[in-house]
Amino acid sequence: MTITIPLDTMVPISKFGRGGASREFAKVADGVPVTVLRNSEPAYFIVNAHDYRAFRENEVRLANLEARQQALTGEGESFSSIEDLMADLHA
Structure with a gap:
């Protein structure tokens, strides 16, 4: 199964450790799911409630x-x- 992910929603997991999490969570609040990458592969998908x-x-x-x-x-x-x-x- 192939998953197509828009590039602007992909975020390396390291960004969450450098204070960048709030900006990514703001995207999620606006209804845009965020794809968290680990080793350049999708590892997590963050969606709103x-x-x-x-x-x-x-x-x-x-x-x-x-x-x-x-x-x-x-x-x-x-x-x-x-x-x-x-x-x-x-x-």
Whole structure:
């Protein structure tokens, strides 16, 4: 998987140790994610709280859609009794 990152949002991790963090966090507050580089490779992505919440909500939504799809297609395990199901859930 390839990730495309705008150059102006890339920041070396060393910049955070030299008092440059506040300027980078200001970008994040303006809705621009910041990519923190370690050894010239993306190591961290800093996003604002709104974007993080939206990401988590979408992650849960996707998991629910995948579970629904599995249920509709009959994927997954089948149990012959509720006791077997409950035993599997508590295993």
